[in-house]
Amino acid sequence: MSSQGQNTGRRPELRHDPVANRWVIFSPARAKRPTDFKSKSPQNSNPGDNSSCPFCIGNEHECAPEIFRVPSDPNWKLRVIENLYPALSRNIEGPCEEKEDMGVPARAIGGFGFHDVVIENPVHSVHLCDMEARDIGQVLLAYKKRIQQIASVESIKYVQVFKNHGASAGASMSHSHSQLLALPIIPSAVSARFEGMNEYFKKTGKCSLWAHSSHFHEFDCDKMVELGGLLKLMLRKMSLQLNNPPFNFMIQTSPLQVKESELSYAHWFLQIVPQLSGAGGFEMGSGCYINPVFPEDAAKVLREVNLP
Amino acid sequence: MSSQGQNTGRRPELRHDPVANRWVIFSPARAKRPTDFKSKSPQNSNPGDNSSCPFCIGNEHECAPEIFRVPSDPNWKLRVIENLYPALSRNIEGPCEEKEDMGVPARAIGGFGFHDVVIENPVHSVHLCDMEARDIGQVLLAYKKRIQQIASVESIKYVQVFKNHGASAGASMSHSHSQLLALPIIPSAVSARFEGMNEYFKKTGKCSLWAHSSHFHEFDCDKMVELGGLLKLMLRKMSLQLNNPPFNFMIQTSPLQVKESELSYAHWFLQIVPQLSGAGGFEMGSGCYINPVFPEDAAKVLREVNLP
Ligand SMILES: Nc1ncnc2c1ncn2[C@@H]1O[C@H](COP(=O)(O)OP(=O)(O)O[C@H]2O[C@H](CO)[C@@H](O)[C@H](O)[C@H]2O)[C@@H](O)[C@H]1O
Ligand SMILES: Nc1ncnc2c1ncn2[C@@H]1O[C@H](COP(=O)(O)OP(=O)(O)O[C@H]2O[C@H](CO)[C@@H](O)[C@H](O)[C@H]2O)[C@@H](O)[C@H]1O
Numbered sequence: 001m002s003s004q005g006q007n008t009g010r011r012p013e014l015r016h017d018p019v020a021n022r023w024v025i026f027s028p029a030r031a032k033r034p035t036d037f038k039s040k041s042p043q044n045s046n047p048g049d050n051s052s053c054p055f056c057i058g059n060e061h062e063c064a065p066e067i068f069r070v071p072s073d074p075n076w077k078l079r080v081i082e083n084l085y086p087a088l089s090r091n092i093e094g095p096c097e098e099k100e101d102m103g104v105p106a107r108a109i110g111g112f113g114f115h116d117v118v119i120e121n122p123v124h125s126v127h128l129c130d131m132e133a134r135d136i137g138q139v140l141l142a143y144k145k146r147i148q149q150i151a152s153v154e155s156i157k158y159v160q161v162f163k164n165h166g167a168s169a170g171a172s173m174s175h176s177h178s179q180l181l182a183l184p185i186i187p188s189a190v191s192a193r194f195e196g197m198n199e200y201f202k203k204t205g206k207c208s209l210w211a212h213s214s215h216f217h218e219f220d221c222d223k224m225v226e227l228g229g230l231l232k233l234m235l236r237k238m239s240l241q242l243n244n245p246p247f248n249f250m251i252q253t254s255p256l257q258v259k260e261s262e263l264s265y266a267h268w269f270l271q272i273v274p275q276l277s278g279a280g281g282f283e284m285g286s287g288c289y290i291n292p293v294f295p296e297d298a299a300k301v302l303r304e305v306n307l308p
Numbered sequence: 309m310s311s312q313g314q315n316t317g318r319r320p321e322l323r324h325d326p327v328a329n330r331w332v333i334f335s336p337a338r339a340k341r342p343t344d345f346k347s348k349s350p351q352n353s354n355p356g357d358n359s360s361c362p363f364c365i366g367n368e369h370e371c372a373p374e375i376f377r378v379p380s381d382p383n384w385k386l387r388v389i390e391n392l393y394p395a396l397s398r399n400i401e402g403p404c405e406e407k408e409d410m411g412v413p414a415r416a417i418g419g420f421g422f423h424d425v426v427i428e429n430p431v432h433s434v435h436l437c438d439m440e441a442r443d444i445g446q447v448l449l450a451y452k453k454r455i456q457q458i459a460s461v462e463s464i465k466y467v468q469v470f471k472n473h474g475a476s477a478g479a480s481m482s483h484s485h486s487q488l489l490a491l492p493i494i495p496s497a498v499s500a501r502f503e504g505m506n507e508y509f510k511k512t513g514k515c516s517l518w519a520h521s522s523h524f525h526e527f528d529c530d531k532m533v534e535l536g537g538l539l540k541l542m543l544r545k546m547s548l549q550l551n552n553p554p555f556n557f558m559i560q561t562s563p564l565q566v567k568e569s570e571l572s573y574a575h576w577f578l579q580i581v582p583q584l585s586g587a588g589g590f591e592m593g594s595g596c597y598i599n600p601v602f603p604e605d606a607a608k609v610l611r612e613v614n615l616p
Contacts, residue, residue: 012396012419014493022496025395027419033393035480036361053344085341087333087590087598088320111320111335162589170588172343181590185322188330188500189595250593273592280478281470282395282489284581285558287497290395 010294018208019269020189021196024289031292055175057122067116067146070138078139079119080146087181088113114150114182118142121176127165128176129235136228143180143251144224147217150182151256158183158190158255161216166246169275178249186255193252194266201265209267214260216253216268231270237305238274246275318602326516327577328497329504332597339600358432363483365430375424375454378446386447387427388454395489396421422458422490426450427483435473435484437543444536451488451559452532455525458490459564466491466498466563469524474554477583486557494563501560502574509573517575522568524561524576539578545613546582554583 012027054062057076064082071077082090092112120128120139128136143161150156163178164171200208213219219227231249238247253268283289320335362370365384372390379385390398400420428436428447436444455467471486472479508516521527527535539557546555561576591597 011400012394014396014417014419014491016415018415023493025419027395029393029397030395033480035475036358036482037475037480085337086320087335087338088322089337092319107324107326109322111322111333158594160590160594162593164588167343167345170586172341172345174344179590181594183322183594183596185331185596187594187596189593192496192500192595248589248592250589252593271593273589278478280472281556281558281581282468282487284556285470285497285560285579286466286468286489286491286495287500288491288493288495 013294018196018200019193021192021199022287022289024291026291026294028292028294030290053124053173053175055117055119055173055177056124064117067149068142070142076122077135078121078142080142081117081119083115083117083179086113086115087111088115088183090114109184112155112184114153114156114180116146116180118146118178118180119175120178124175126176128163129232129239131232133229133232134225136232137225138228139178140224140228140231141221143178144217144219144221146180147253150180151217153182154257155184156182157186157257159217159253160187161251161253163247163249165248166275168278169246169248171246190252190255194254197265197267207265207267209269212264213268214254214263214266215256216251219268227270233307234272234302236307237302238272240307241301241305242274242276248273248275321602326504326508327501329500329507330595330597332599334599334602336600336602338598358483361432361481361483363425363427363481363485364432372425375457376450378450384430385443386429386450388450389425389427391423391425391487394421394423395419396423396491398422417492420463420492422461422464422488424454424488426454426486426488428486429484432483436471437540437547439540441537441540442533444540445533446536447486448532448536448539449529451486452525452527452529454488455561458488459525461490462565463492464490465494465565467525467561468495469559469561471555471557473556474583476586477554477556479554498560498563502562505573505575515573515575517577520572521576522562522571522574523564524559527576535578541615542580542610544615545610546580548615549609549613550582550584556581556583 010028012025012029014023014025016023052062053059060066060079063079064084067080067082069076069079088111090113092110118139121131121135128139131139147159147161150159159180159182161178161180165176197208200206235247238245249270249272251268251270254263254266277292279289318336320333320337322331322333324331358364360370361367368374368387371387372392375388375390377384377387396419398421400418426447429439429443436447439447451469455469458464458467467488467490469486469488473484505516508514543555546553557578557580559576559578562571562574585600587597
């Protein structure tokens with residue numbers, strides 16, 4: 001967040017995020033600190049090289065196998081493909097292997113899972129926020145369809161949908177895309193979220209988010225275009241206000257293979273994180289983040305952006 | 309980790325880290341993925357600008373107030389100073405403020421705490437791994453002394469010691485330094501570690517780390533030089549093998565103000581993390597990390613480094 005409209009003299013505060021179930025430090029003073037490194041710009045100034053991009057239309061043969069495309073003809077608008085360098089492999093049988101490590105039972109399991117890439121657009125230079133709400137809705141529907149396919153595999157416990165935009169947000173490919181990683185375990189941040197949402201309800205009698213819907217992939221097809229429009233609005237506002245920053249978004253949903261009754265207070269949501277300052281040893285060691293901008297100030301700035 | 313000596317054909321695996329209490333994906337295939345961004349080098353190629361560095365000897369007046377120096381004369385070898393842009397403030401009285409947020413009680417507390425910088429060396433160009441084991445021991449002793457001072461403040465629940473080396477590891481200053489951040493809360497990663505170590509003992513009857521010592525600041529003064537030598541060895545091996553990568557280290561210790569009996573299976577340790585690939589939306593969303601190098605392979609490579 002730029003320092004525009006901020007009160008950098010405001011006193012720091014620690015706030016507990018009931019959804020992520022962790023403390024965050026808000027400290028406007030941090031925004032003013034200098035750097036003596038020459039080019040520590042978090043800007044997404046690097047446009048990437050499209051001369052031989054495997055994600056561009058016409059280069060389908062350079063990609064790992066396709067799972068589906070929309071529409072299903074040569075003039076596709078989006079494709080879901082296997083990741084050519086997958087973190088987990090769909091070709092490992094049976095996920096479980098118990099191990100011994102120096103006489104102590106170690107929890108290690110074979111890396112079974114699905115790692116897919118969603119190519120959001122056939123054209124290299126078109127970013128998600130440039131697309132029509134309807135077409136962004138199609139991308140969201142593709143996530144839904146793919147999660148529904150994967151949800152039938154019993155050993156898969158969680159599907160993380162995520163997008164990396166810009167090199168400083170971790171992206172290795174510049175062509176607009178996102179990813180799905182389906183895991184045979186429930187990751188720690190997901191369990192923590194789950195507990196946080198339950199605790200919040202117990203303490204306050206209120207939900208930590210909006211009307212009940214535990215899984216993204218159960219979200220109404222009819223509403224996906226509307227959600228696509230909202231996503232477009234937020235991405236455009238962020239891009240204008242923060243000068244096209246690198247960013248990530250994540251669809252934070254509930255674990256699979258869990259009884260509906262246990263999910264009463266669990267809600268899915270879409271989280272967008274602009275990458276403006278990075279993290280360091282403090283965050284890595286403690287799991288606690290330092291944010292120089294109070295959320296109410298960030299919301300105010302975004303509300304005031306006038307879209308052309 | 310460079311691809312040297314690795315078997316990138318090895319199948320992926322998920323392993324549970326009992327200390328951090330989270331799953332990690334090991335996937336050698338990930339090491340081979342290409343990038344079309346022009347300069348996504350994680351190298352620490354940026355030497356920083358020392359023309360007006362406040363941490364250099366002679367520029368003490370450009371710094372926030374000093375807490376102590378070693379030795380206590382103008383020819384100091386290290387200084388512990390206040391952070392001029394602190395995340396938490398030592399000037400806020402009483403840490404607690406209860407808040408209401410849209411009719412729901414919100415957990416928010418005033419940002420009371422201590423945020424200090426340890427200037428490890430008076431000379432700009434000298435890095436920690438270039439220093440004598442004895443002088444690195446002095447840095448570790450300075451951490452210990454400062455934690456002991458802070459531990460007497462009742463509302464402080466945890467002290468995170470950390471070092472950022474290189475811009476991609478989050479550093480804003482190139483002069484060799486580390487930081488201490490003393491918090492009025494126990495951060496989530498610390499609670500998770502605590503639970504992980506307890507669970508491991510309950511399940512295996514063995515400790516997850518070495519002989520019992522719950523707090524870094526209770527570590528023997530006599531052993532600090534030895535630890536300094538070990539730290540120097542590891543940093544030099546890492547620097548040689550990985551071409552001076554950006555890195556972080558964290559002293560992972562136990563919460564303060566906790567009964568000794570509750571700390572039976574808690575151990576402090578020093579964690580060193582070279583920053584070679586960064587993270588993306590998957591890690592941010594799930595709290596689960598993807599590592600292309602199996603730990604036994606990394607250990608082998610480091611063991612084989614010949615120091616000149
Ligand atoms: N021809 C081809 N066919 C099919 N797939 C192809 C392909 N060529 C490349 N790919 C895949 O396309 C994906 C592109 O993904 P991103 O640019 O979002 O980041 P990446 O996954 O590399 O890593 C970032 O995200 C992950 C997860 O958050 C972090 O672990 C990591 O540190 C960060 O850099 C890569 O995963 C790559 O394997
Ligand atoms: N004259 C002066 N006197 C006293 N102190 C001075 C000073 N000039 C600068 N400082 C302080 O010196 C510190 C230098 O610290 P580092 O280079 O390790 O990274 P920094 O804390 O900026 O942020 C990194 O680490 C933090 C914590 O991990 C992350 O939040 C962040 O994203 C990452 O960039 C800064 O905290 C700065 O406030």
